[in-house]
Amino acid sequence: MQSLVIVAHGSHLNPDSATPTHTHADTIRATSAFGEVRTGFWKEQPSLREVLRTARGEDIYVVPLFISEGYFTERVIPRELRLEGWDPDLWDSDGISADTATLPAGDIDNEVHYCGPVGTHEAMTDVLIRRAVSVTGDEHVGDGFGFAVVGHGTERNENSAKAIEYHTDRIRETGRFDEVKALFMDEEPEVDDVADHFDTEDIIVVPLFIADGFHTQEDIPEDMGLTDDYRKGYDVPAEVDGHRIWYGGAVGTEELTADVILERAADAGADIGDAIARVRQQTNPTTEAAGD
Amino acid sequence: MSTIESGLSATQLAAFREHLTEEPIEYDGLIANHDADEAVYHIETPDRETSVAADELSTLAAEQAAYLTNWYFYTQQVGGEVTRAFCRWLELADERPVPDRYAALENGIDREWGQLAVTTTISDNGSRRYEIRHVDDSDAAADALTTHTDPLDARDIGTLDADDRYRPLRTAPSLTAGWLFADLTANEVYEAVEAFYPATIVNWHREQRGELDVDHWRDEQDRQSGIYNLITVLPDEAVDWAAAACCDDSQCLKRREWELSEAEPLTAEGGDGVFPCREPCSMVVAAGREWAKLEREDTQTYEFALTPSEKEQIEAIIDAVADDTVDEIREADVSEAANRYRVRYLREKRFDEAGNLAGTPTHPEDHDEHADSDDTDR
Numbered sequence: 192m193q194s195l196v197i198v199a200h201g202s203h204l205n206p207d208s209a210t211p212t213h214t215h216a217d218t219i220r221a222t223s224a225f226g227e228v229r230t231g232f233w234k235e236q237p238s239l240r241e242v243l244r245t246a247r248g249e250d251i252y253v254v255p256l257f258i259s260e261g262y263f264t265e266r267v268i269p270r271e272l273r274l275e276g277w278d279p280d281l282w283d284s285d286g287i288s289a290d291t292a293t294l295p296a297g298d299i300d301n302e303v304h305y306c307g308p309v310g311t312h313e314a315m316t317d318v319l320i321r322r323a324v325s326v327t328g329d330e331h332v333g334d335g336f337g338f339a340v341v342g343h344g345t346e347r348n349e350n351s352a353k354a355i356e357y358h359t360d361r362i363r364e365t366g367r368f369d370e371v372k373a374l375f376m377d378e379e380p381e382v383d384d385v386a387d388h389f390d391t392e393d394i395i396v397v398p399l400f401i402a403d404g405f406h407t408q409e410d411i412p413e414d415m416g417l418t419d420d421y422r423k424g425y426d427v428p429a430e431v432d433g434h435r436i437w438y439g440g441a442v443g444t445e446e447l448t449a450d451v452i453l454e455r456a457a458d459a460g461a462d463i464g465d466a467i468a469r470v471r472q473q474t475n476p477t478t479e480a481a482g483d
Numbered sequence: 484m485s486t487i488e489s490g491l492s493a494t495q496l497a498a499f500r501e502h503l504t505e506e507p508i509e510y511d512g513l514i515a516n517h518d519a520d521e522a523v524y525h526i527e528t529p530d531r532e533t534s535v536a537a538d539e540l541s542t543l544a545a546e547q548a549a550y551l552t553n554w555y556f557y558t559q560q561v562g563g564e565v566t567r568a569f570c571r572w573l574e575l576a577d578e579r580p581v582p583d584r585y586a587a588l589e590n591g592i593d594r595e596w597g598q599l600a601v602t603t604t605i606s607d608n609g610s611r612r613y614e615i616r617h618v619d620d621s622d623a624a625a626d627a628l629t630t631h632t633d634p635l636d637a638r639d640i641g642t643l644d645a646d647d648r649y650r651p652l653r654t655a656p657s658l659t660a661g662w663l664f665a666d667l668t669a670n671e672v673y674e675a676v677e678a679f680y681p682a683t684i685v686n687w688h689r690e691q692r693g694e695l696d697v698d699h700w701r702d703e704q705d706r707q708s709g710i711y712n713l714i715t716v717l718p719d720e721a722v723d724w725a726a727a728a729c730c731d732d733s734q735c736l737k738r739r740e741w742e743l744s745e746a747e748p749l750t751a752e753g754g755d756g757v758f759p760c761r762e763p764c765s766m767v768v769a770a771g772r773e774w775a776k777l778e779r780e781d782t783q784t785y786e787f788a789l790t791p792s793e794k795e796q797i798e799a800i801i802d803a804v805a806d807d808t809v810d811e812i813r814e815a816d817v818s819e820a821a822n823r824y825r826v827r828y829l830r831e832k833r834f835d836e837a838g839n840l841a842g843t844p845t846h847p848e849d850h851d852e853h854a855d856s857d858d859t860d861r
Binding site: 203204205206213217233234236237238240241245247262266270 | 565638642649651652653654677681682685686689698706708709761762764765766769
C-alpha cells in the first residue's frame with residue numbers, strides 16, 4: 192500500500208492554518224491514488240514526531256506543505272520525522288530545485304520518500320494562475336491584467352524570495368499577463384505600493400503563502416490600502432489609486448494545490464494513475480461550473 | 484448434541500475453508516484444521532470438539548459458529564494490527580470468552596476513550612458495528628443528536644469547542660457534544676477516533692505491547708533549535724510546574740508518561756487517561772519557552788497594603804482563571820471573590836491611574852529614575 196503523508200506547520204492560535212492541509216488531503220483521498228492520506232503538523236496533532244506511526248503503507252511519501260526550502264524543510268521536519276542520514280545536500284538543490292530523498296525513518300521500521308516542498312515545484316505556477324482565474328471568475332483572464340506574486344522577502348529565509356522570483360518568471364514567460372512582478376512584505380519592491388509598480392488598471396495580487404492568517408488576511412490587505420481595518424473586509428476588486436486590485440489571498444488555499452502535492456509524490460515514484468488529471472479537472476472552477 | 488442454524492454465510496465458510504487449506508487456525512479460543520485425507524474439518528472450542536464434513540459446516544452449533552464468525556471478523560474484515568487491537572479492547576475481548584462476549588454485544592459494550600463513548604454491537608453474521616458519541620450524551624436520544632456518517636467529520640467537530648473557540652490541543656477535555664456517529668465499521672471507528680484524538684490509538688497500542696518510546700523533557704530540550712532553544716534554560720522545578728499546569732487531566736486527556744528524565748521523575752500527577760503522552764507536546768514546549776523567558780527575572784520584594792479579604796480575593800481570582808470557572812460565577816453573586824463587580828471594585832480601589840496594584844510601580848528603580856529626571860527637568 193502507498194501512504195501519502197502531508198506535513199504542515201499548523202497553529203496554536205489560528206484554526207485556518209491547517210484548513211488547506213485538510214482540504215487537499217480530502218481532495219487526494221477522493222482520487223484513491225493512495226491507500227491512505229495522513230496529515231501531521233509542527234504545531235497541531237498528530238505532531239510531526241508521531242505522524243509516521245499513523246501511516247500503515249509500505250511505500251510512504253512525505254510531502255511538506257511549505258512554500259520554500261529552508262529551516263523547516265531542511266532541518267525541523269527531517270529531525271522530527273527522524274530521517275536517518277538526512278543531509279540537505281541529498282536534495283542537491285539550488286534553493287528551489289529540491290526533489291526527493293529516500294531515507295529510513297527511525298520512528299518506523301521503514302523507509303520514506305521525503306519530497307521537496309510544494310511551493311518550489313513548477314506546478315505551483317499553475318496554481319498561481321488558477322488563483323487568478325478563480326479570483327476574477329474569468330477563465331481567460333490575462334489581457335490587460337497585471338499579476339503580483341507576494342512573498343515575505345529575504346529577512347527570514349533567502350530561499351523564500353527565490354521561490355517568489357521563480358514563479359514570477361514562469362508566469363511572465365507564459366505571456367498571458369501584461370505585467371508580472373514579485374512584491375514583498377518586508378523589502379523592496381513592497382506590496383504596500385502595489386499600484387506604483389503596475390501600468391495596468393487591473394492588478395491581481397496573490398501571496399505565495401500556504402494558509403490564510405495574520406499576514407494574508409490582515410497585514411497585506413491593510414498595507415495595500417484595500418481596507419483601513421481588515422475586520423471590515425474589502426471588495427474584490429477594490430479601487431486603490433486608480434487601479435482595480437483583485438486580491439486572491441493565500442495561494443495554498445486554492446484547491447489545485449492538491450495537484451502539486453500529487454506531483455511531488457509522483458516525482459518521488461508514487462504510482463498515482465490519472466489522479467493528477469482528475470484533480471486538475473475537479474478543481475477547475477470553470478469546468479465545475481459547466482458540470483453544474 | 485443440538486445443532487441449530489449457525490448463521491454462517493457462504494462467504495465466511497469459503498474464507499474458513501480456504502484458510503485451512505493453507506494453514507490451521509488458532510484464534511481467540513478457536514482451533515481448527517482440515518484433514519484432507521479424511522475430508523473432514525476438526526473444530527475445537529473451549530467447550531466442544533467437532534469433526535464435520537465440508538457440507539456440514541453450515542450446520543455447526545451456534546456456539547462454535549460464533550467462534551468462527553469471530554475469527555472471520557477479526558482476521559478478514561478488520562484491516563491492520565492496530566485497528567484489530569483497538570476493536571478488541573472496545574469489546575473487552577481479553578476479559579470474556581466469545582460466547583459471553585457475543586451475549587454482551589447483543590446489548591452493546593460501552594467503552595470510553597477520552598470524551599468519546601464507543602458502543603460495539605454485533606449483527607447476526609458476527610460483524611461488529613460501532614457507535615460514537617460524546618460521553619455527556621450517553622443518555623441522549625439519538626434523534627436529539629446530529630448524525631454523521633463520514634469518520635473524517637470528527638476532525639471538524641473537534642476543531643472548535645462549545646463556545647466556538649479554537650481547540651489547539653485536540654486531546655483537551657473540551658470536545659463539544661451533540662453529535663453522533665451511529666453506524667461505523669471497524670475501520671471507520673478507527674479513523675473517527677484517530678481524527679478526534681490523533682495518534683492516540685497507535686501510541687496506546689505501542690504501550691500495550693511494552694514498546695512505547697517515551698521522550699523525556701531533557702530529550703526534548705536537547706532536540707530543540709531556533710527560538711525553542713530557549714527551553715534549555717528552564718529550571719527543573721519549573722518543568723514540574725509546567726507539567727502540573729498543562730498536563731493535568733483537567734487540561735489534557737493524555738496520561739503523561741514523560742518525566743524530567745527516566746531517572747528523574749516529576750512530582751506532578753501524570754493523570755489517569757487511557758492513552759499515553761509520550762513526549763512534551765508543542766503546546767508545552769511553546770509554553771515552556773515563554774516560562775523560560777519569564778523565569779529569567781529575579782524576584783523582587785513589593786509592599787502592598789491589602790485587607791485580608793482582598794488578599795484572598797486575588798487568590799480566588801487566580802484560581803477562577805486557572806480552573807476556568809469564571810463563567811460559572813453568576814453576574815450578581817458579589818459574594819464570589821472572582822465576581823466581575825467584585826473585581827471591578829477592587830480595581831477601582833487598589834489600582835492607581837497607571838494600573839499599578841496598590842500604587843506600587845512594577846519597576847520601582849525605573850520609576851525613581853523617571854521621577855528624578857522629571858525633577859531635573861523642572
